[in-house]
Amino acid sequence: MAQLATVEKFTAPVTPPATRQFSLAWLGVVPFFAFAIAFMLFPAGSLLVGSFQNAEGAFTLENIAGLFDESIRNSYWLSIQISLVTAVGGGIFGFLLAYAVTLGGLPKFIRSGLMTFSGVASNFAGVPLAFAFIATLGRVGLVTALLKQLFGFNIYDHGFNLYNFWGLSVTYMYFQFPLMVLIITPALDGLRREWREASEILGANSWQYWRYIALPILLPSLLGTMILLFGNAFGAFATAFALTGGQLQLITLKIGAQIRGDVLHNPGLGYALALGMVVIMAISLIGYSWLQRKSEKWLR
């Protein structure tokens, strides 16, 4: 106790008299909290309240029950599928790239080039990304035309379509795997050389090192980052809208149509759709932070 008191005395110059300081100190963060309440908590809260109200404003659980209607369930499921596919696919590809530049013994400039490009590509999304992929894999896109000319192979005759599930997945991958590279490269840097050497001295081969040491250490960051990628794709609207024109029944596109003109003929159900998205995003973020804490045990 006595020691604490001395410490306080030493830091005293910054702090005016205690009584005044208390009220003033809180004032300093009022603008930020006011902003957060007005533009984050209240809008989210108003969607929450709206989800539990019927057209007359009375309490109801019907909107929440409506989320389990077939067409809406299918929308959520389609969004989840596309997010899973691009998160796992982008995650694995991004990991292999990060592995190649950290432990693959490539020249230094390749690493800095990859990092720069990942920074750009992970930010290149939305409408222009859709345009780029239409020019590449659209019906008259460069790659489509090349495959037709060189091999007589029309990908559109063989089930590929840029404007459906797989086309959108390929497009999303353009911002998904760079994000993985950006986040997982520092984690790979954290694998210590000593661990590998120690395992080699004990007679482990490369496979055993990866299976029993490196992968278990990396697993939380790998899974955590994939969850981040999942959320990244799950909330995407602009890319999907510009590419498919709202044709695909993704949940974000459905919410977009609802904002434009109450296509569900039930405003409350629209709010419930948004609430469902927030719940799924919240669950994934909680999973992410849990895995993040696990991975900090070994890395860094």
Add this chain to the structure above:
Amino acid sequence: MSKSSPWAWFWIGLGVLYFFVPLFATLEFSLKAQKGFYSLTAYQVALTDPGFVRTFTFSLTMAAATVLVGFLLIVPTAYWVQLRLPRLRPIVELLTLLPFVVPGIVLAFGLIKLYGHPPFSFTESELSTNGLLISGYVVLALPYMYRAVDTGLRAIDVRTLTEAAQSLGASWPTILFRIIFPNLRVALLSGTFLTFAIVIGEFTLATFLNRPAFGPYMNLVGDKTYIPEALAIITFALTWASMGLIQFFSRGTPGQGPLAGTR
């Protein structure tokens, strides 16, 4: 270091293809506006279109306002939390992570539901709708701006700087604007370019708030030929420039990497 493995080259080769083929295809297409030879006609048409000039200027203005409002909100808060209210740090950090949980489309929905009708009809006048758009953009940029500022603040000795300024008789505004802000140059520049990259082509909020921004404009000209491709290349170049500037300014400052995006 061990010698490079062929697999490493294979994956990098695949990555390079994934990065560059769409870019090359778009670039090649955008140069074909004249029959028979490559030309910059599409770029000339795109850049001189009055719609382009108007919407691009609008988005630039919105980006500048977002940066200004965002930093005026975040820097004093992060500074104050670090200096006086460390107990609040978890709450402030949680709030800055909230935009990750609320996707852009849901944010747009919430803002329109709350501020699109009486008693708070912000969407009645152009000025207040722009205000709403800027607030939405600040929310979108919040996690990245806060992270940049927080890392910057941890790197400088906030307490000593503040005490030194106080003992020389500086007032709070002087401390903030003549000591803290200048010391956060790198963080502020990174945050600025990141915000610029987020806002300039942003589509979702601008569309639903019905603002004449660059993102919706690009979507509008999407059914023309050659122009969309030219715009895509221009946007890519702008994103690259923003990221390059961030890397340039944050050399040797860890934790200021380029990480952001609106999808």
